[in-house]
Amino acid sequence: MTAAQLELTGITKQYPGVLANDHIDLAIASGEVHALLGENGAGKSTLVKIIYGVVRADEGEILWNGEPVRITSPSQARSLGIGMVFQHFNLFETLTVAENISLGIDEDHDLKQLTSEIEEISTKYGLPINPHQHVHALSVGERQRVEIIRCLVQDPKVLIMDEPTSVLTPQEVEKLFETLRRLSSEGCSILYISHKLDEIQALCDRATVLRHGKVTATCSPKQETPKSLAEMMIGSELPVCKRIAQKRDSEVRLVVRDLSIPSPDPHGTDLRNINVTVHRGEVLGIAGVAGNGQKEFMAALNGELMDSVTGRIELNGAELSKVGPAERRTKGLAFVPEERLGRGAVPDMSLANNALLTGYLNGMLNNGFIDFDRVRAYATEIRERFDVRSAGIDAEARSLSGGNLQKFIMGREIMMDPQLLVLGHPTWGVDVGAATTIHQEIVDLAAKGTSVVVASEDLDELFEICDSIVVIAEGRLSPVKRTSETNVEEVGLWMSGQFEADEGEVGHAA
């Protein structure tokens, strides 16, 4: 093997209280797709920030083509040939695609010439984009393309991708992989950061595994199993979600009858004639490709969407469809939305105050005054019971990793001891360890009698935790099937909309 394109030796970075990187060695060969694998907080982000010149290492050396270099700023990294696509996009919504890309280039250039260059790259690598469009009008997938093209116009030798698929639909992921494979075949190295094991196996040639700031393994992911990779990552045997085989409970908890809603969003999906019944202690999974009405259905159950609703929603026999979210909560409904920051939690508020937002029903009010001791005790209890790793209960919600915040929000709702828990994509962007914890919580909660409705695009997840599955496609609901009586193939077929509609109740009543 020739000298590595990029090599790190002994990289160490100390933050107050945390040794984020502890003597990390990493070598990336030319044209290699190299995975950087680790749980949230393992030190992946710090390491790539050091490579990209955003953060300076305390110790260690970076070799570029065998030569030692000091990278002190992102623009220096770019001039060496290092490009980076951040997890949180650095785009300016009111500027056009071409202007956004122009801002990422340090050398003098002509915007018109850049525009034609963008079009060229866009066709060559299968990244369709209109350079004149404003970014605010683009979808998440298109925005990511802008970030990638921004790197590619500078002809990088190493491209860093920080959790690129956490915001993409499965189809977009497949397209992204095609682009990345093409880049690597042209000699561009890719440092691919993720905790999604299947993706790493599908894409990467080699993997470096980080845990608590240290390299714990280097391996060839194609020769590993997802289980062995996960164990390298979390450092112990992967806990498996244990499900107690449940007897069917005949007590009906939630009934949705002939529910139809025109979506308030012009790009949304109208719900058409939804019928479904959920029993006590049942976990019902809603499968489907995003954008087929899950969002609208969740909002209708939660009460955020009440205008022009026709049909009935009954919880324990009480009609809810004309009742707002706060009152639905008092009737035992709890909701964890898919957007954690902004909808599930207020980003700039402390965990304690976020706990108060829905937890106030648990005796935190005293004649209208807030009992802050009770709030703090409640937040502390959530944090301990659900293993939320944060800098205390006064930490801002935005400072938590996705998995930890999700555990906190789930915990907050579970502590309400709800009759019905509605979950939108509960493990979206959450690492394996936290995902397993969350799955276990859902299953345990159901075992105690709570009914759960969970929407997810991850079929493996649904088959793991659900008693029954229903597919949503173009705003219609498929028949409900027992998880044990169906399989991934059938559900996958249904997801494309091929099912007999409106036999749902019949199929379920058996």
Place this chain on the structure above:
Amino acid sequence: MDGSETAINIMVGTIRAGTPLVFAGLGELIAEKAGVLNLGVEGMMLVGAVTGFAVTVLTGNPYLGAVAAIGAGMLMSLIFGGLTQFLLTNQVATGLALTIFGVGLSAFVGLSYIGTPIQGLQPVAIPLLSQIPIVGPLLFNHDLLIYVSFALFAVVSWFMFKTRAGLILRAVGESHDAAHAIGYSVVKIRLLAIVFGGGMAGLAGGYLSLVYTPQWAENMTAGRGWIALALVVFATWRPARVLIGAYLFGGITILSLHVQAAGDAVTNAMSVFPEPIGRWLLVIINSSHLLATLPYLATVVVLALISRDATKIRLNAPASLGRPFHPGA
């Protein structure tokens, strides 16, 4: 005095009355486009006005006075810039404090200059061009600062929409976090924008005390700094609309002066309106105070009406406006 001469006089007066707002408005526009809300415009204008006046009295040269007015505005804005960009103080509170400080400081400095006469800036007729009928007197027979204000409008528009530096400025105002991550120095860019805004506010004040009414009077800006701030917002951060708003303000200021001067003729003219509208208009016209509110009121109303498109507002409004930037957060 024939009718066309009156019309030209009114238009020239309009340009003169609007020019301070062009300066202050375009300066504040650049600062706000970088994401900085500086409510100290009124204070910076007053300090610019008194400094320009004092330097003119001391040197006898109003051009030196104009330069000094710019410098004074810049110094004032540096106070604001240092506090908000380095000490991360709240922009709204700091701007308000700057205005209060400027009002007091200018009154104190100007105490000995009240009633002092100066020779203000004189019109400079541009050869040949100023001879063109109508257009000549309208555009080519002004004092130097008015030509500067025309140039400023052209330069600011070109800078914002045609240059890379302007693109970076808009990017910083839109999302300072993203700009920082790409590698731009948010604080440096904002400081430059703040100082430019300060210089232009100072010049706006200087125009008032050196040209518009060549004398010093306490609080002589009379709220024009606040109107400049409102202009920028109601003009949805577009230079051309700032210009329109500034001249609209100037035009109504001049017209209301003419209306007052015309006296009986106006009273008779009002009788064409049905009751009670004619009577109300007369009340307004006969009260100099109510009449003085008209330029402010009309400017805000007209700009609010022409800038109602929500998408356009979202596209032009700097999303980071007034938000403090904490690097490394």
